[in-house]
Every structure is written in structure tokens, then in C-alpha cells.
Amino acid sequence: MSAQPDRLGIVCLASGTVGFVFFLMEIVWYRMLGPLLGGTTYTFGLILCVALLGIGVGGALYALLARLVKPTLSFLAFICTLEALLIAVPYWYGDQIAFWVLHQQSQPVATFLEQVWYWFQIGAFVIFPAALVAGFQFPLLIAIAGTGKENVGKHVGWTFAANTLGAISGSIAGGFFLLPAMTAPGLWKLSVCLLLSLGLILLLTGQRWKPVSLATSLLLSLLTILMITETGPTAVWRHAGIGARRASLEDTGPNAKRNFSHTKNRQCIWEAEGRESSVAITATDSLAFIVNGKSDGNAFGDAGTQIGLGLLGPLLHPAPRTGLVIGLGTGESAGWMAAVEEMTAVDVVELEPVVLEITRRCSQINRDAQQNPKLTLHFNDAREFLLTSKQQYDLIVSEPSNPYRAGIANLYTREFYDSVSNRLNPDGLFLQWLQGYEVDDRTVQIVLQTVQSVFPEVQIWQTKARDMVLVCGKSKQAFQYQLESLQQKLKQPVLAEGLKQGWSVIDVEGILAHFVCGDRTINQLLESVSEPMNLDDRNLLEYAFAKTVGKSTRFSIHDLQNRAVQLDDDLPVSLDSESRKKVTQRRLAMQLRLGGRVHIDDGLSEEQQTRGEAFNLYLASRYLDALARFQTFQPDLSCPIETMVYAHTLAESGVPVPDELLIKVREQNPTEAAAIQAIAALQQKQPGEGLQKILDTLKLLENSPWGSRQLLDSLLFKAVSLCDLDAGYAEPLYEQLQQPFSLHRLEDNRLLVRYLIAEKIGNQQIIDSLQTMEPNAPWKEWLLEKRVRVYAAEKHPLTERARNELSQFKRASH
Structure with missing residues (x-):
């Protein structure tokens, strides 16, 4: 018996629609699961494997049940509705899946295979049920198209053609248009709605349908609609850094999860869906941008690397004129380079x-990068740009995301380095960021082996505690700089300002402290191993980096520098003994400034070891102990970092800070000088003077983001103690804290301190401070209780919600 023409038509419509929806969901799965599973090559391979496994199992299941089911349009309608429901279930679970991943990460993992099993559990829960139904659905479509042996080829061919056309249309429409317009969660809901609509059309088109079938499909549809009207995935899932192991719960239980959720959603101040990535902006210590679930740059926290990358090339190159920066991000690298x-x-x-x-x-x-006429922005793939451009450059800077992210390791292959070299002038320099954390020795050796195969001269510099920059010369004559040339370069206003702000250095010794090693050390590191190079068709790094995400590894920049010291390869220029001593001291200060602990090695002099101890005690906020160490040697006031640390230590210890010391600090950073004066006044029982200096500091922060986190945090919480001493000080502080600081510096603590100070004034101020945190108020019992009392007293519209949330907190505590 041949098929009816209208039956083949509706089958093709259904086949095209399910193909369209499945490829929409492929896009959603890739975009949504990346932030939870790490976004590595393993992530994308796993998603594809789970989807294909589900389709295969579904097809096999149909073969087993084919004689038990009747291929009708009403049954197909039920299957489409069931698929919609199964797609909606993970959306309904929302952030609970993110917390599932966090729980997995809290468990010890003995092997990489065990880690893959954890990933598979998440992928299977989200993807497998819908993929299984999709696999069952396709042979059902062919069966509905006709019966018997006639026109089998035609039916199969048309069904396949419609499905393929739908899949292609879904991938193009979804990736290029729908995803940026609707966001991934929006596309997720659209996919569900399309399947529900298809199910309804099929149900109404069927020549015979039973009330039971109609009732079942409608019930499933209603349940599905209720699921997608829930909140779904939020910033907890998408922007918390869970897949990169940058997140953890401070405690166990529902209240810890709720506090985590409120914190992450409160910190996310902007998000958008791009064609290539999901991007969010968070405000914590300063503005940071999150790409596919992982922070790719903190405007202040990563300034050492981002400004350093932009200025190190112009500093080392004898006469730079043209530059290329791969990766815009916060714009610091490009903006500062263009400003030179x-x-x-x-x-x-x-x-x-x-x-x-x-x-x-x-x-x-x-430096207002977007408005600089010397800067030209190209939206393109870096490798394509390098291969098609005819422009030659003196400097090329590559500032990609972490190489463990799928596709990023393509910017660490020999072929990529060849394309960079071809675009460099004969004396050109190539600078590339390389992470020094969550990476093992072998992976670093592969990178160095690969880059050395193209560039004859390579140096390693340090820009943060765990960030390296590979500086590569196209020719052996590329590194022509000497001590005198660096000193002359440092007289250029932009270079001097940028290095002062990004690295807190004002002299050549401070710059040279960031030098790790040269070719001699790299050659010795590589001579004892025979690691292969990273190639386009054998991309070892893409897998090697991905295996060590979030893990402690043996590689250490400090150990690499110690190796260089032993080989007398720790300085790129010749220095006298006094200058070398200053560089050693600057390295201790650099380690304090860049984050982490200060390394105290046996090879240091007794005075240098004591200086390192003073720095570590300072980092631990043990100011009296730090002062005791500082008093055993003469602090180096030619070093901006040590000058600020010494002055802050004196202030916290209640010791008067000499005027000449404050002048030194003020020359480098007026905000830090004002903060130190405020702390000194408060510690010496001068509250009126302390209040004025706190206000001065906060005003300076409105226009400048620069200032030590440790110093400024101490100041903010001392402002709360000042209000505890006398509530009369609260009003001016509260007013000054109303607006975010420059770049949202200290935003988390600004909001908290503003609330604590508001408690000293009155209910209206408490309500105003809470409004800046609603609907994601900190999930702490003391705050939730105060919130209820104040809202109730003022008959605030959120009173009932506040009561309910306090009840939820208390129920979860028992």
C-alpha cells in the first residue's frame, strides 16, 4: 500500500522540525554545559558522544519495540511531547545541576577516568533522555510515511532530506541569529515550545485520536510549560567559574547553597550572548569579564599582566612603531600599547x-582604548587574520584565554608561531601569555620546545604571581636593549605611568625583577627531555592543559627562576653588585605585590630573609610582628611597594608615620597615602581626623581604581568600627558610600560596609542599602532577621517576601 501524499508531507514537516530542534539543542548543550564541565576538548567530545549514544540506543529500542507500537501521528505527537518534557527537565532543575557539579568537585578524584565518569553523569542527565527519544523518533517517522514495501526509498529519502535540511537550518539559524538574540536559556525554551507545537499539530492532523491520547499529550504539555516557566539556569550555572574549579561552597547544606546563589547573582551586573561566547561582567573587587563560565580578566586584579603585556614590548624593542594585539578583553594591553x-x-x-x-x-x-585613533579593531579569528593580512609589525602580543579551553591551544602550535613570525619585521618581538598555574612541567616544556622551533631567542618574564610572558625575538639580534636603553625608555611618560600603576615600579631594577630567565635556562630545561612539539594535526596541549584544570601541579615559576640564578641567567643585562642586590630586593617586593606568598630562599642574605619575613607577616595582617622585623633593617624607600607596606605597617601598629614617608607614598599613589593617614589617625585615637581622611580616600576612589586591596579593605572595616564608637560619624560615611567606586573596586565590601553603617543611622538608610542588593540579599541569619524587622516597621512591599525567606533559612538550619 502506498503512502498518502498528505501523510508524507506531514512526516517531512515533522522530520524537518525535529532536526531543526535537535541542532538548536546541540548549540544549547555546548553553550550551557561548557561552564559546568570546563569547556575543554573533553567537554565537547563528551557532549557529542552522549548525544550519539542516546540516538543509537533510541534507534535500537525502536527496533525492539516496533511490533508492539502502531506508527500513527498521535503516537508521534506523544513522542514529540515527551521529548519536549525531557528537554525541559534539566532546565527546571536549573542551578541544582550546578550544585551537583560542585558536590562532585568536593569529592576526591583518584584518576582522570574517574573525572570523566563524573562529567558523563552530568552530560547524560542533561542530554541522554532527549537524545534517546530523538533516536526512537526517526525510524517512527519513516514507518508513518507509508506501509508495505512500496516507495520505501522515496519515503526514507524524503524523511532524511527533510531532517537534514532542518538540522542545517537549525545550526545556521541558531548559531548566527537565534542564540545571540534569545540567549542560550531562551533558545532552550524555544526548542521546547517548537516540539510542543509540533506535537499539537500532529495530534490535530491525525485522522483518529482517542480522548486518552489527547488528555495524555495535553497533560505532558502543561507539565512541560510549567517547567520552562521556572527560573532555570542563572549566573550560578553560567558565570560562577564552576567548570574551571574557581568556585566552592563556604559550608554544607541548603543555606550555603542559597548564599552562594545570591552572591553570584548579585555580583553579575551584565551579561550577553554572543555568536562565539556567552559573556558576563561581574563586580567583586573590580570589574571582571566572564567568558563561557570562566573569568578571562579582572580589570584591576589582572592589571599586572594586561598592562605588562601592552608595555613590555615597547619597553624592550629599540624603536617600535606598529603593533598587533590578539584579544581585546578589558582593553588594557591594546590601550596602553597604543598610548605609547x-x-x-x-x-x-x-x-x-x-x-x-x-x-x-x-x-x-x-586609557580610553576605544577612542584612540591609533587603534584599529578587527573582529576576526587571529589565525585567519595573520594568514590573510599583508601588514608587518614590530610587536605582536597574544593574550588568549587559558589553553585548556577548546580551540585556544591552536594559538600555541608551531604553525601559529610560523604565521606570527611571517608578520613580524626582522627585529620584531612576539609576546605570549602563558599560565604558570594548574600546569605541569611537561606541558610547559612542550610550549617552550614549540616556540623555540620558530623563534631563535626566547625570554620568560613574570607579570603576576602565576602568570608568565614569553618574549620571543624573530632574530638573534632582536634583544638589543641594555641598561642604559631601559633607563631612557623609562623616561617616556606612558611607559613610566603604566609600569608604575601595573607593576608598582619606578626604576630599572624594579622592571628587571620581573625577568625570570633566558635561553640558557630554557635550553637546560629542555635538554634532559625529548618532548614533541605542539602541531596543528597533533595538538598535545589541548589535552594536556585540560587534564590539570583546578589541580595543584609541580610547575613553579619561582623554581624556574632559581634555576636561572644558578646558571647566572636571571638578568637580561649586566649589572654591578649593588644593582643586583636591589633587583633581589625588588623581587621580594614584586612577589608581595603580585599576590601569593614571598619566597624566602637560603641563598638570600640575612637582611633579605628578614625583609621577606616582614612581607609575609604583613600579608598575614600581623602588623606588630611585621614592624618588629622592619625595625631590624633600613626599609628601602626607593621601592614604592616596600614604602607603602612599611607606612601601612606603622599606621596599623599605632606608630606615627613620618611626614617624609607619607610624601613618598603620596607621590606614587594619593589614595593609598590618604588611607594610611586615616588608619594612623584611628589607631592613635584621633577619630575626627580619621573620619576626614577616610572620606578623602573614598572620594579619590571614585575617580581612580588604584590602591592596595589589603590596605583599602582594612580602611573600610575600620570605618564600621568608627561608627560603632560614635554613630554621629555614620551619616557622612554612608553618603560617601552610595555610589560604586571607579571600576567597581571593592564592590562586595562597599555594599556590606554601607549596610553596616546604615544600621547606625535609621530604617530608611537600611532599606536603601538593602535595595542595592535585592533580590539577592546576603543569605545570613542576622541580616535576614534585621531585614524583616525593618521592612515590617516601614510597611515595605517586600515585607512578606522577607518573612518567607527568613522562614526558609530557619527551616533549612534544622
């Missing part, structure tokens, strides 16, 4: 246009 007086043109290649928003918001720290 010698530079005439800087091209920037950025893959994701929505990143422009973070660049715009960071104009105070990137």
Missing part, C-alpha cells in the same frame, strides 16, 4: 564583538 608615544598604529583582533562592553566600562584603566 613611539607607536603609530596598533591593530587588535577580537573574536567576540560583545566583549566591547567590558572594554568600554574599563576606559579608566585602559
Whole structure:
């Protein structure tokens, strides 16, 4: 018996629609699971495997049950509705899946295979049920198209053609248009609605349908609609850094989860869906941008690397004119490079246009990069740009995301380095960021082996505690700089300002403290191993980096520098003994400034070891003990870092800070000087003077983001103690804390301190301070109780909600 023409038509419509929806969901799964599972090559391979496994099992299941089911349109309608329901279930679970991943990460993992099993559990829960139904659905479509042996080829061919056309249309429409317009969660809901609509059409089109079938499909549809009207995935899932192991719960239980959820959603102040990536902006210590669930740059916290990358090339190159920066991000690297007086043109290649928003918001720290006429922005793939451009450059800077992210390791292959070398002038320099954390020795050796195969001269510099920059010369004559040339370069205003802000250095010794090693050390590191190079068709790094995400590893930049010291390869220029001593001291200060602990090695002199001890005690906020160490040697007041630390230590210890010391601090950073004066006044029982200096500091922070986190945090919480002493001080402090500081510096603590000070004033101020945190108020019992009392007293519209949330907290505590 041949098929009816109308039956083949509706089958093709259904086949095209399910193909369209499945590829929409493929896009959603890739975009949504990346932030939870790490976004590595393993993540994307796992998603594909689970989807194909589900389709295969579903097809096999149909073969087993084919004689038990009747291929009708009403049955197909039920299957489409069931698929919609199964797609909606993970959406309904929402952030609970993210907390599932966090729980997995809290468990010890003995082997990589065990880690893959954890990933598989998440992928299977989200993908497998829907994929299984999709696999069952396709042979059902063919069966509905006709009966018997006639026109089998026609039916199969048309069904396959419609499904393929739908799949292609779904991938193009979803990836290029629907995803940026609707966001991944929106596309998720659209997919569900399309399947529900298809199910309804099929049900109404069927020639015979029973009330039971109609009732079942309608019930499933209603349940599905209720599921997708829930909140779904929030910033907890998408922007908390869970897949990169950058998140953890402070405690166990529902209240810890709720506090985590409120914190992450409160910190996320902007998000957008791009064609290439999901991007969010968070405000914690300062603005940071999150790409596919992982922070790719903190405007202030990563300034050492981002500004350093932009200025290190112009500093080392004898006469730079043209530059190329791969990756825009906060705009600091490109903006500072373009601002250098010698530079005439800087091209920037950025893959994701929505990143422009973070660049715009960071104009105070990137020298207003977007408005610099010397800077030209290209939205393109970096490798394509290098292969198709005819422009030659003096400097090329590559500032990609972490190499463990799928596709990023392609910017660490020999072929990529060849394309970079081809675009460099004969004396050109190539600078590439490389993480020094969550990476093992072998992986670093592969990178160095690969880069050395193209560039004859390679140096390693340090820009943060665990960030390296590979500086590569196209020729052996590329590194022509000497001590005198560096000193002359440092007289250029932009270089001097940028290095003072990004690295807190004002002299050549401070710059040289960031030098790790040269070719001699690298060659010795590589001579004892025979690691292969990283190639396009054998990308070892993509897998090697992905295996060590979030794990402690043996590689250490400090150990690499110690190796260089032993080989007398720890300085790129010749220095006298006094200058070498200053560089050693600057390295101790650099370690304090860049984060982490200060390393105290046996090879240091007794005075240097004591200095290192003083720095570590300072980092631990043990100020009296630190002062005791400082009093055993003469602090180096030519070092801005040590000067600030010494002055802050004196202030916290209640010891008067000499005027000449404050002048030194003020020359480098007026905000830090005002903060130290405030702390000194408060510790010496001068509350009126302390209040005025706190207000001065907060005013300076409105226009400048620069200032030590440890110093400024101490100041903020001393402001609360001042109000405890006398509530009369609260009003001016509260008013000064109303607006975010520059770049949202100290935003978490600003909001908290503003609330604590509001408690000293009155209910209206408490309500105003809470409004800036609603609907994600800190999930702490003392705050939730106060919130209920104040809202009730003022008959606030959120009173009932506040009561309910306090009840939820208390129930979860028992």
C-alpha cells in the first residue's frame, strides 16, 4: 500500500522540525554545559558522544519495540511531547545541576577516568533522555510515511532530506541569529515550545485520536510549560567559574547553597550572548569579564599582566612603531600599547564583538582604548587574520584565554608561531601569555620546545604571581636593549605611568625583577627531555592543559627562576653588585605585590630573609610582628611597594608615620597615602581626623581604581568600627558610600560596609542599602532577621517576601 501524499508531507514537516530542534539543542548543550564541565576538548567530545549514544540506543529500542507500537501521528505527537518534557527537565532543575557539579568537585578524584565518569553523569542527565527519544523518533517517522514495501526509498529519502535540511537550518539559524538574540536559556525554551507545537499539530492532523491520547499529550504539555516557566539556569550555572574549579561552597547544606546563589547573582551586573561566547561582567573587587563560565580578566586584579603585556614590548624593542594585539578583553594591553608615544598604529583582533562592553566600562584603566585613533579593531579569528593580512609589525602580543579551553591551544602550535613570525619585521618581538598555574612541567616544556622551533631567542618574564610572558625575538639580534636603553625608555611618560600603576615600579631594577630567565635556562630545561612539539594535526596541549584544570601541579615559576640564578641567567643585562642586590630586593617586593606568598630562599642574605619575613607577616595582617622585623633593617624607600607596606605597617601598629614617608607614598599613589593617614589617625585615637581622611580616600576612589586591596579593605572595616564608637560619624560615611567606586573596586565590601553603617543611622538608610542588593540579599541569619524587622516597621512591599525567606533559612538550619 502506498503512502498518502498528505501523510508524507506531514512526516517531512515533522522530520524537518525535529532536526531543526535537535541542532538548536546541540548549540544549547555546548553553550550551557561548557561552564559546568570546563569547556575543554573533553567537554565537547563528551557532549557529542552522549548525544550519539542516546540516538543509537533510541534507534535500537525502536527496533525492539516496533511490533508492539502502531506508527500513527498521535503516537508521534506523544513522542514529540515527551521529548519536549525531557528537554525541559534539566532546565527546571536549573542551578541544582550546578550544585551537583560542585558536590562532585568536593569529592576526591583518584584518576582522570574517574573525572570523566563524573562529567558523563552530568552530560547524560542533561542530554541522554532527549537524545534517546530523538533516536526512537526517526525510524517512527519513516514507518508513518507509508506501509508495505512500496516507495520505501522515496519515503526514507524524503524523511532524511527533510531532517537534514532542518538540522542545517537549525545550526545556521541558531548559531548566527537565534542564540545571540534569545540567549542560550531562551533558545532552550524555544526548542521546547517548537516540539510542543509540533506535537499539537500532529495530534490535530491525525485522522483518529482517542480522548486518552489527547488528555495524555495535553497533560505532558502543561507539565512541560510549567517547567520552562521556572527560573532555570542563572549566573550560578553560567558565570560562577564552576567548570574551571574557581568556585566552592563556604559550608554544607541548603543555606550555603542559597548564599552562594545570591552572591553570584548579585555580583553579575551584565551579561550577553554572543555568536562565539556567552559573556558576563561581574563586580567583586573590580570589574571582571566572564567568558563561557570562566573569568578571562579582572580589570584591576589582572592589571599586572594586561598592562605588562601592552608595555613590555615597547619597553624592550629599540624603536617600535606598529603593533598587533590578539584579544581585546578589558582593553588594557591594546590601550596602553597604543598610548605609547613611539607607536603609530596598533591593530587588535577580537573574536567576540560583545566583549566591547567590558572594554568600554574599563576606559579608566585602559586609557580610553576605544577612542584612540591609533587603534584599529578587527573582529576576526587571529589565525585567519595573520594568514590573510599583508601588514608587518614590530610587536605582536597574544593574550588568549587559558589553553585548556577548546580551540585556544591552536594559538600555541608551531604553525601559529610560523604565521606570527611571517608578520613580524626582522627585529620584531612576539609576546605570549602563558599560565604558570594548574600546569605541569611537561606541558610547559612542550610550549617552550614549540616556540623555540620558530623563534631563535626566547625570554620568560613574570607579570603576576602565576602568570608568565614569553618574549620571543624573530632574530638573534632582536634583544638589543641594555641598561642604559631601559633607563631612557623609562623616561617616556606612558611607559613610566603604566609600569608604575601595573607593576608598582619606578626604576630599572624594579622592571628587571620581573625577568625570570633566558635561553640558557630554557635550553637546560629542555635538554634532559625529548618532548614533541605542539602541531596543528597533533595538538598535545589541548589535552594536556585540560587534564590539570583546578589541580595543584609541580610547575613553579619561582623554581624556574632559581634555576636561572644558578646558571647566572636571571638578568637580561649586566649589572654591578649593588644593582643586583636591589633587583633581589625588588623581587621580594614584586612577589608581595603580585599576590601569593614571598619566597624566602637560603641563598638570600640575612637582611633579605628578614625583609621577606616582614612581607609575609604583613600579608598575614600581623602588623606588630611585621614592624618588629622592619625595625631590624633600613626599609628601602626607593621601592614604592616596600614604602607603602612599611607606612601601612606603622599606621596599623599605632606608630606615627613620618611626614617624609607619607610624601613618598603620596607621590606614587594619593589614595593609598590618604588611607594610611586615616588608619594612623584611628589607631592613635584621633577619630575626627580619621573620619576626614577616610572620606578623602573614598572620594579619590571614585575617580581612580588604584590602591592596595589589603590596605583599602582594612580602611573600610575600620570605618564600621568608627561608627560603632560614635554613630554621629555614620551619616557622612554612608553618603560617601552610595555610589560604586571607579571600576567597581571593592564592590562586595562597599555594599556590606554601607549596610553596616546604615544600621547606625535609621530604617530608611537600611532599606536603601538593602535595595542595592535585592533580590539577592546576603543569605545570613542576622541580616535576614534585621531585614524583616525593618521592612515590617516601614510597611515595605517586600515585607512578606522577607518573612518567607527568613522562614526558609530557619527551616533549612534544622
